[in-house]
Amino acid sequence: MRIIAGRWKGRRIEAPAGDLVRPTGDRVREAWMSIVHPLLPDARVLDLCAGSGALGLESLSRGAALCDFVEQSPKVLKVLEANIAALGGHAGVAVHRDEALRFAQRLSAGAYDVAFADPPYASDVAQRLAELWLAVPFAAVFAVEHSSAVSLPSIGETRRYGTTALTFFRYQS
Template sequence: MRVIAGLYKGRRLKGLSGRAVRPTPDRLRESLFNILRPRLAGARFLDLCAGTGSVGIEALSRGARRVTFVERSPAVLVVLRQNLAACGIGEGIEKRQQDAV
């Protein structure tokens, strides 16, 4: 898994094996952000069921001002934090351990 475009383009992100987390495929993220492109610069972005953070990190990479990551699993949240650190992301984020429903 990798960041597709923007400031963090090409950065590899850690994933998790098993059925608990299903990462958003690169093609789906690319399509999503092609649609969101006109509205993303300076936006606040909410990444529900964030998993490893690939969608929220992509949003930051493409110009979102702030991302709130919501993930209920403590183990998955550890990987999300590692991915943020690997990209050098420390500002403009909020991490919440809670159920998104």
């Protein structure tokens, strides 16, 4: 995988081996970043179910001020930390070994400008994170990747890319 744009454009990052992680395809990640790109300069970003860290690292590459990465698997965390180090690190990075829902439940409204979640398709985590965000909008924009066969709350805007869907929730003050 490569970083698509920004200061690390073209730099390679690794995906964890095996089936522990399903990396977001380049086309979908590019579409995702095109949608949130105007919000990224100086943004506070949250990458839930971070995996390789591609979404958070892409955000930092495009000017985000900080990114909190949340990943529960120790094996995947090692790859994430290696990817951060390979890009030279970043002062605004924090890596949390935690389950995405547990981490998000501790957040207050407005804690982040942009939040991403890319949970396993076979779980109900996408639905549960969306419901949690609706109760406590912890980011101005919350974007969730999920199977296109799954519907998230209709307040979100969903875009489909084959078997993958991205649903965006925006806080309206």
